[in-house]
Amino acid sequence: MVATFEPKTDYKVVGTRPIRHDGYDKVTGRAIYGGDMKLPGLIWGVMVRSPHAHATIKSIDTSAAEAMKGVFSVITGADMPKAPSKLVDLGEGNVNFKWASNKLMADTKVLYRGHPVAAVAAVDRYVAEEAARKVVVEYDVLPAITNVVDALKPDAPILLDDLVGDDLGEDVTNTNMAAHVRHEFGDVEGAMASATHTIEREYNMQMVHQGYIEPHNATALWDEEDRIKVWTSTQGSFPARTQIAGILQVDVSRVKVTPLEIGGGFGGKIPVYFEPIAALLSKKSQRPVKMVMERTAVFETTGPTPGARMIVKLGADSNGKLTAATADIWFEAGANPGAFIGPAAQCVYAPYEIPNTRIDGWDVLVNKPKVAPYRAPGSPQVAFAMESAVDELCEQAGWDSLQFRIDNASKEGTRRGDGVLFSKIGMQEVLEATKQTDHWNSPIGDAPEGKVRGRGIANGYWFNIGLKSSANLSVNSDGTVQLTEGSTDIGGSRTSMAMHVAEVLGLDAHDVRPVVGDTESVGFTDVTGGSRTTYATGYACWQAANNLVDVLKQRVAILWDVKAEDVDFKDGVFISNAESAKTISFKELAGKLEDLGGPANSTGAVDLESAGDGFGTHIADVEIDLATGKTDVIRYTAIQDVGTAIHPSYVEGQLQGGSVQGIGWALNEEYFMHEDGRMANSSFLDYRMPTSLDLPPIDTVLVEVPNPLHPYGVRGVGETPICPPIPAIANAINDATGKRLYSTPMNAGSIVESLK
Amino acid sequence: MHPFAYVAPKTVSEAVSVLAEHGDRARPLAGGTDLLVKARANVWDLDAVVDVKNIPELMSLSINGAGLSIGAGVPCCQVYEHKDIQEQYPGIIDGASIIGGIQIQSRAGLGGNLCNAAPSGDGIPALIAYSAVAKISGPNGNREVAVEDFATGPSRTVLENGELLTSIEIPKPAANSGAAYTRFIPRNEMDIAVAGVGVFVQLDSEGKKFESARIALASVGPTPILAQKAGDSLAGKPVNDESIASAASLAKDAASPITDMRGTVDQRKHLVEVLTGRMLNQAIERARG
Numbered sequence A: 001m002v003a004t005f006e007p008k009t010d011y012k013v014v015g016t017r018p019i020r021h022d023g024y025d026k027v028t029g030r031a032i033y034g035g036d037m038k039l040p041g042l043i044w045g046v047m048v049r050s051p052h053a054h055a056t057i058k059s060i061d062t063s064a065a066e067a068m069k070g071v072f073s074v075i076t077g078a079d080m081p082k083a084p085s086k087l088v089d090l091g092e093g094n095v096n097f098k099w100a101s102n103k104l105m106a107d108t109k110v111l112y113r114g115h116p117v118a119a120v121a122a123v124d125r126y127v128a129e130e131a132a133r134k135v136v137v138e139y140d141v142l143p144a145i146t147n148v149v150d151a152l153k154p155d156a157p158i159l160l161d162d163l164v165g166d167d168l169g170e171d172v173t174n175t176n177m178a179a180h181v182r183h184e185f186g187d188v189e190g191a192m193a194s195a196t197h198t199i200e201r202e203y204n205m206q207m208v209h210q211g212y213i214e215p216h217n218a219t220a221l222w223d224e225e226d227r228i229k230v231w232t233s234t235q236g237s238f239p240a241r242t243q244i245a246g247i248l249q250v251d252v253s254r255v256k257v258t259p260l261e262i263g264g265g266f267g268g269k270i271p272v273y274f275e276p277i278a279a280l281l282s283k284k285s286q287r288p289v290k291m292v293m294e295r296t297a298v299f300e301t302t303g304p305t306p307g308a309r310m311i312v313k314l315g316a317d318s319n320g321k322l323t324a325a326t327a328d329i330w331f332e333a334g335a336n337p338g339a340f341i342g343p344a345a346q347c348v349y350a351p352y353e354i355p356n357t358r359i360d361g362w363d364v365l366v367n368k369p370k371v372a373p374y375r376a377p378g379s380p381q382v383a384f385a386m387e388s389a390v391d392e393l394c395e396q397a398g399w400d401s402l403q404f405r406i407d408n409a410s411k412e413g414t415r416r417g418d419g420v421l422f423s424k425i426g427m428q429e430v431l432e433a434t435k436q437t438d439h440w441n442s443p444i445g446d447a448p449e450g451k452v453r454g455r456g457i458a459n460g461y462w463f464n465i466g467l468k469s470s471a472n473l474s475v476n477s478d479g480t481v482q483l484t485e486g487s488t489d490i491g492g493s494r495t496s497m498a499m500h501v502a503e504v505l506g507l508d509a510h511d512v513r514p515v516v517g518d519t520e521s522v523g524f525t526d527v528t529g530g531s532r533t534t535y536a537t538g539y540a541c542w543q544a545a546n547n548l549v550d551v552l553k554q555r556v557a558i559l560w561d562v563k564a565e566d567v568d569f570k571d572g573v574f575i576s577n578a579e580s581a582k583t584i585s586f587k588e589l590a591g592k593l594e595d596l597g598g599p600a601n602s603t604g605a606v607d608l609e610s611a612g613d614g615f616g617t618h619i620a621d622v623e624i625d626l627a628t629g630k631t632d633v634i635r636y637t638a639i640q641d642v643g644t645a646i647h648p649s650y651v652e653g654q655l656q657g658g659s660v661q662g663i664g665w666a667l668n669e670e671y672f673m674h675e676d677g678r679m680a681n682s683s684f685l686d687y688r689m690p691t692s693l694d695l696p697p698i699d700t701v702l703v704e705v706p707n708p709l710h711p712y713g714v715r716g717v718g719e720t721p722i723c724p725p726i727p728a729i730a731n732a733i734n735d736a737t738g739k740r741l742y743s744t745p746m747n748a749g750s751i752v753e754s755l756k
Numbered sequence B: 001m002h003p004f005a006y007v008a009p010k011t012v013s014e015a016v017s018v019l020a021e022h023g024d025r026a027r028p029l030a031g032g033t034d035l036l037v038k039a040r041a042n043v044w045d046l047d048a049v050v051d052v053k054n055i056p057e058l059m060s061l062s063i064n065g066a067g068l069s070i071g072a073g074v075p076c077c078q079v080y081e082h083k084d085i086q087e088q089y090p091g092i093i094d095g096a097s098i099i100g101g102i103q104i105q106s107r108a109g110l111g112g113n114l115c116n117a118a119p120s121g122d123g124i125p126a127l128i129a130y131s132a133v134a135k136i137s138g139p140n141g142n143r144e145v146a147v148e149d150f151a152t153g154p155s156r157t158v159l160e161n162g163e164l165l166t167s168i169e170i171p172k173p174a175a176n177s178g179a180a181y182t183r184f185i186p187r188n189e190m191d192i193a194v195a196g197v198g199v200f201v202q203l204d205s206e207g208k209k210f211e212s213a214r215i216a217l218a219s220v221g222p223t224p225i226l227a228q229k230a231g232d233s234l235a236g237k238p239v240n241d242e243s244i245a246s247a248a249s250l251a252k253d254a255a256s257p258i259t260d261m262r263g264t265v266d267q268r269k270h271l272v273e274v275l276t277g278r279m280l281n282q283a284i285e286r287a288r289g
């Protein structure tokens, strides 16, 4: 039985905005990130990377590098343990150790530009770089595949000879197609044939990168006891441990991961890249080895999110009700399988109730970096296709696109495209709130001469996940509480965790001191991803706090010489049921624990099956220079069902951050590939993420429909907001210029082109 | 990055002798905002880096009846914060104030921008439009080169081994003149020009006729380009939309861009035309005061 909770409103801590516990360290520069790591005897590791996107390795000669003064060890693919083909769930995405190992260090073939072929550890970074240049590799260059259409041609060069693809349950070999899945409900063809209005369009999107500022890094020590200690910036110390142990073929208990502060991840720091390599170099050098990635390698070899080709067809009746939909979705996986077609299928129709639907999804290998989760992986792509098609359908039929979205909104009991039935969800509430916003009710205003303005809206969806989390509490004698939790903190989650505890214990948020534990100081906790952290780890913290209250009631019972059942706890004060006058505050009790049984500790551990779905709608106003095609977003509002906002500033921050990343993806970001599979723009100069000067203030409207699955009604909020911006902007551009764009990025060049 | 010696001479002749000694394995360092990026990217293996910021002559900025002299090491912020330059050389300010952000502008200079010889250098078109001249010292003495002739290709200049730029000399603008520079970038700042256009116009005393004009382009060829025909076409023409449009069209013809990740040939040529029109209008407005 899944526990459910009644909504509450009389919170003391929940819903307030305390200063984050890690704030001082971050603004003073004292926080320790992966790049700050120092250890006695530390040496540097550097990768030798393939200049080709697709080639067989004829030979590798490491002798000159090994002979260099200051070099401690050199490894190649031959040093990688043979990891078995085994799929392990990582919460957001999964990992097959065989492919993961192959991605980190090439075996006989290189599959993407920058694919590591060897690694060198030396006394410092410069010697290591110099030595890496002395590793001689001979290649037989093969034609590179850079898109899904070429990848699936019958005569296409095959990336992985031993890949067995899954085509609707049938094994296929000699293919670049890792999987083909289908979900079908109702009579799609019949409903489409009898629809009054239909539309069918193809949409294409380039790969984009998460663009975190901190590059990947790892420091590893393989010690004399055969224990592997790793310090890294990761979105999950336990999932990192799982991957490292799996790739190195050792027991998980031999690996200790200490998470350091993390400078952004957005999903991209769930996979490991350097950790196992640094460990192998360390084993050979008998010294701790540190590796920090160059920006070019971050672009060329980590992240990105899949590029996509999608065909969406919609049918509606004369009353403006959707009756049928089909979606064909081809996603680029990069060099190994795993392109998030599952989530794409879950998300594509989620904001709508459509009786007859079909989804076909293909997971396709190309000679580009293996994709990594990026904020709602797979959902922004299908949102671009679906929400553009919805708008165009409305335009054709003459319907108001917001009213159409309201009339067709999914609700409790609606069947999602992959078959799941929705429980209590907030899509309708979000759309009604959108209708009430100042933004929606304000005219867009006149554009200056030579420019035009337009407004667009779009929905977005992410299903959110629950999974496993752990937290420990202990009471300090001064009346404060130490919290150790397992979720690495990328968005201020530490403070939200402390607030969960403070709310239960009747304390101030700052009376709870949160620490992110390493894998040997706290119980198993899944990734900081899937919008699960505040929901699931918060739940574990709430549970630990309630368990602590139980522990303390027993201490009060000793003090008062009553039964623990006769002690109540309310607003931070223990009250005797037996003698009503007797009270003792949490703080007072903390000071007396020494004589009342000593340390008071508790723990919380959860494994949550479901999480509560996240829906949002965004409104975008754009202004376009007709001569240059330059698009400025001049007003932007994100409306989202957030359940209960524990710390509203961080919830707003998630909505704003997701919106900004979506705006960047819509307008300028892309992997611009040369034909031979090299990325042309692998720097922040030419990979154009928006800066603060390119953005208007992002207004947020938090619709709070408490999630019955969480004690305070928390719902995951981090991923949904990256889904609506791309179609909202596409719809706004169409509104402004009368021209619809079907591929991203919708940059100045393509706008001018569309106006010709 | 290859290890290099850092040398900080106090005179031009010292600098010249160190540079001459190392040939192409030494380079002058002004603000370092290009040099350090390239050295770290292993574009060169340098043995010596010669910091010019201790040479008084290269750090001087002066403006007088003859014109403006900008030492090769003077950072952009000193240029755009100078009241007299703001008043008399608005086109220079347009360029100097958009190179990078504030941190970059406090190191990066127009001298470094010119010597780096990027086709996209934002400081260069306005210098060309103002008919600026580069002053060079080297083992064989001093010489002067018109700014439009300074770059010979991407990252290549007329400088020989041992030579360095000492200053940029910009003549005093004639009465009833105005200038302007802009670039097209996909973002609003911190970006590299897809196309850039700098113009200088001199009008008659009534502001109704062009006496002369110079138009220079960035990012649409292997070097910044002086669009001579486009500028010359305006001499004697009335100030109206037609003259401006035809000059803009000639500027477009002068552009010889490539297609790359920053833009296509068509887009860049189109942008040259659009920006030339806009900059001519702005320069005219400034000329009329």
Ligand SMILES: Cc1cc2nc3c(=O)[nH]c(=O)nc-3n(C[C@H](O)[C@H](O)[C@H](O)COP(=O)(O)OP(=O)(O)OC[C@H]3O[C@@H](n4cnc5c(N)ncnc54)[C@H](O)[C@@H]3O)c2cc1C
Pocket: B027, B028, B029, B030, B031, B032, B033, B034, B035, B036, B037, B052, B072, B073, B098, B099, B100, B101, B104, B107, B108, B109, B110, B111, B112, B113, B114, B115, B116, B120, B121, B122, B123, B159, B163, B164, B165, B166, B190, B191, B192
């Ligand atoms: C974040 C960032 C943003 C930027 N934005 C822009 C921009 O918007 N627009 C733009 O045009 N550029 C931009 N740049 C590039 C750079 O800042 C400019 O080109 C700047 O003007 C270079 O000046 P500097 O003084 O730093 O040159 P340096 O890096 O010191 O030198 C540049 C080159 O010129 C040579 N050199 C320097 N002085 C002399 C001399 N006296 N004689 C001979 N050779 C010399 C050096 O050896 C080197 O090859 C940017 C750079 C960065 C890092």
